[in-house]
Amino acid sequence: xxxxxxxxxxxxxxxxxxxxxxxxxxxxxxxxxxxxxxxxxxxxxxxxxxxxxxxxxxxxxxxxxxxxxxxxxxxxxxxxxxxxxxxxxxxxxxxxxxxxxxxxxxxxxxxxxxxxxxxxxxxxxxxxxxxxxxxxxxxxxxxxxxxxxxxxxxxxxxxxxxxxxxxxxxxxxxxxxxxxxxxxxxxxxxxxxxxxxxxxxxxxxxxxxxxxxxxxxxxxxxxxxxxxxxxxxxxxxxxxxxxxxxxxxxxxxxxxxxxxxxxxxxxxxxxxxxxxxxxxxxxxxxxxxxxxxxxxxxxxxxxxxxxxxxxxxxxxxxxxxxxxxxxxxxxxxxxxxxxxxxxxxxxxxxxxxxxxxxxxxxxxxxxxxxxx
Amino acid sequence: xxxxxxxxxxxxxxxxxxxxxxxxxxxxxxxxxxxxxxxxxxxxxxxxxxxxxxxxxxxxxxxxxxxxxxxxxxxxxxxxxxxxxxxxxxxxxxxxxxxxxxxxxxxxxxxxxxxxxxxxxxxxxxxxxxxxxxxxxxxxxxxxxxxxxxxxxxxxxxxxxxxxxxxxxxxxxxxxxxxxxxxxxxxxxxxxxxxxxxxxxxxxxxxxxxxxxxxxxxxxxxxxxxxxxxxxxxxxxxxxxxxxxxxxxxxxxxxxxxxxxxxxxxxxxxxxxxxx
Numbered sequence: 001x002x003x004x005x006x007x008x009x010x011x012x013x014x015x016x017x018x019x020x021x022x023x024x025x026x027x028x029x030x031x032x033x034x035x036x037x038x039x040x041x042x043x044x045x046x047x048x049x050x051x052x053x054x055x056x057x058x059x060x061x062x063x064x065x066x067x068x069x070x071x072x073x074x075x076x077x078x079x080x081x082x083x084x085x086x087x088x089x090x091x092x093x094x095x096x097x098x099x100x101x102x103x104x105x106x107x108x109x110x111x112x113x114x115x116x117x118x119x120x121x122x123x124x125x126x127x128x129x130x131x132x133x134x135x136x137x138x139x140x141x142x143x144x145x146x147x148x149x150x151x152x153x154x155x156x157x158x159x160x161x162x163x164x165x166x167x168x169x170x171x172x173x174x175x176x177x178x179x180x181x182x183x184x185x186x187x188x189x190x191x192x193x194x195x196x197x198x199x200x201x202x203x204x205x206x207x208x209x210x211x212x213x214x215x216x217x218x219x220x221x222x223x224x225x226x227x228x229x230x231x232x233x234x235x236x237x238x239x240x241x242x243x244x245x246x247x248x249x250x251x252x253x254x255x256x257x258x259x260x261x262x263x264x265x266x267x268x269x270x271x272x273x274x275x276x277x278x279x280x281x282x283x284x285x286x287x288x289x290x291x292x293x294x295x296x297x298x299x300x301x302x303x304x305x306x307x308x309x310x311x312x313x314x315x316x317x318x319x320x321x322x323x324x325x326x327x328x329x330x331x332x333x334x335x336x337x338x339x340x341x342x343x344x345x346x347x348x349x350x351x352x353x354x355x356x357x358x359x360x361x362x363x364x365x366x367x368x369x370x371x372x
Numbered sequence: 373x374x375x376x377x378x379x380x381x382x383x384x385x386x387x388x389x390x391x392x393x394x395x396x397x398x399x400x401x402x403x404x405x406x407x408x409x410x411x412x413x414x415x416x417x418x419x420x421x422x423x424x425x426x427x428x429x430x431x432x433x434x435x436x437x438x439x440x441x442x443x444x445x446x447x448x449x450x451x452x453x454x455x456x457x458x459x460x461x462x463x464x465x466x467x468x469x470x471x472x473x474x475x476x477x478x479x480x481x482x483x484x485x486x487x488x489x490x491x492x493x494x495x496x497x498x499x500x501x502x503x504x505x506x507x508x509x510x511x512x513x514x515x516x517x518x519x520x521x522x523x524x525x526x527x528x529x530x531x532x533x534x535x536x537x538x539x540x541x542x543x544x545x546x547x548x549x550x551x552x553x554x555x556x557x558x559x560x561x562x563x564x565x566x567x568x569x570x571x572x573x574x575x576x577x578x579x580x581x582x583x584x585x586x587x588x589x590x591x592x593x594x595x596x597x598x599x600x601x602x603x604x605x606x607x608x609x610x611x612x613x614x615x616x617x618x619x620x621x622x623x624x625x626x627x628x629x630x631x632x633x634x635x636x637x638x639x640x641x642x643x644x645x646x647x648x
Binding site for chain 1: 477478480481488489490492494496504505508554557558561
């Protein structure tokens with residue numbers, strides 16, 4: 001509709017004219033009280049562009065994120081396709097990871113040139129990714145939920161604002177800093193203080209997983225804890241927003257029949273937020289699955305074997321892609337890089353499933369709130 | 373003035389008799405004494421003195437923002453958690469200080485139930501909505517729960533409508549049914565006093581009538597205090613009416629007296645619809 005009106009009202013995109021729908025009077029905009037008139041002019045021009053641009057332009061702009069996602073997936077799969085063909089289903093089930101011989105002449109398998117002895121099995125990496133993420137969730141979800149509850153229900157408005165500021169700062173800390181802390185401080189601490197206690201756990205199946213040699217402190221537990229701390233702000237801030245959305249009348253209702261704060265949390269707040277919390281958990285999971293640097297620095301980056309205990313070295317998909325890319329690029333046939341791309345495909349599929357799941361659950365949670 | 377010993381004793385006796393008579397006739401459920409409530413120092417409820425007799429329906433009426441709801445919420449101490457709230461004076465519930473230090477909030481709120489302006493069923497099944505309060509106060513063993521749920525729902529006339537879907541969400545119910553469910557939920561913990569904060573303001577006329585008739589059935593077993601904007605409603609159901617304005621209690625009296633021969637000019641103006 002704006003295209004039509006603009007043609008009668010002068011040049012479209014003219015920086016000199018305000019948009020025809022402009023609400024603010026001109027005198028106010030040109031007031032000498034406002035020293036940054038250049039920016040105001042720009043803002044006005046931008047508004048004119050936005051309001052007078054034809055519909056298809058916004059449709060094109062709006063489609064960019066979708067097209068970018070599709071392009072990334074297609075390109076990644078295209079890059080990985082030869083490796084998918086050669087590695088076959090064994091890629092996700094077996095454990096051996098070898099670039100093969102650099103010196104022997106490449107052989108052709110399924111029409112793809114590969115180094116002699118090249119074999120790729122991602123099972124330990126897939127398992128490691130899931131293990132580390134699961135550990136991170138086990139740590140992060142209860143902590144986030146409790147802290148969100150306390151922030152909303154117990155703290156004063158001022159205090160909870162400050163906590164919010166710190167949560168945002170925590171999100172902004174570069175992951176390499178978390179990794180450094182994990183490798184230099186947390187890992188040695190867990191190895192020296194927690195592992196000796198954990199070794200009192202009886203050496204029987206299942207429980208055996210929680211004891212074992214610690215090496216240098218890098219391993220599944222360290223990576224999991226670091227990841228957990230990294231995703232706490234994500235889950236906690238979503239949980240906080242969800243808890244804030246619980247109608248005050250509902251909490252009042254609970255208190256009015258004499259429920260304790262704990263009962264109000266459990267019986268009134270929790271049913272209201274739970275599907276949203278599942279969504280928030282998936283959001284955190286998405287972050288944990290893809291997190292690279294902090295994990296690489298704390299996991300011990302071992303290839304070809306799954307973790308025997310929470311203290312053993314392990315590896316994840318993302319960390320492997322980073323740590324192996326250099327050596328993969330020395331593979332003249334390019335097969336190693338293609339296998340890493342295949343690894344990337346697996347990661348993107350897992351992440352997409354998580355994110356779509358999160359979106360679906362979160363949107364359902366909001367839907368619940370609006371209909372009632 | 374000199375009083376002889378005998379005369380004094382007779383007078384005291386008379387006093388005692390009169391008091392006993394009064395107590396026997398209408399014991400005070402709620403006794404409010406010089407009660408003042410403030411938010412951040414701003415007086416919202418100003419020096420209220422009010423006696424609400426047992427087994428009566430008392431309607432609190434007045435223009436918006438006159439402190440009716442705040443006063444109502446003071447009775448079961450729902451304002452305690454709101455930041456900036458402070459109060460002076462006392463409220464007694466059957467002779468016990470509501471604001472004493474050793475009062476257990478949970479048992480106070482069991483004894484003084486509350487129903488809110490908008491229906492606020494909990495996000496759990498219909499059955500669970502009623503059972504959760506009973507369970508929280510351990511009022512009945514688990515095996516009795518089904519009967520209690522049924523009895524409460526029958527009491528509010530909801531049983532027929534929901535008996536087939538006790539496990540379903542209460543948000544499927546109509547607004548009126550939701551409010552009845554909230555009423556049943558409040559009754560399930562066996563309160564002695566029921567506070568209602570404009571319980572029918574979001575309901576249609578037929579649901580409103582249903583709620584009003586229920587309230588009339590509940591007395592005199594229950595003492596009811598209802599805040600309402602609807603003067604006709606107060607006229608229909610109340611035994612006594614308290615008229616609030618600007619945080620103060622302007623006039624308190626029987627329903628007929630307030631509506632037919634108000635003493636204060638403001639009351640007269642309000643009940644005749646000149647303002648408010």
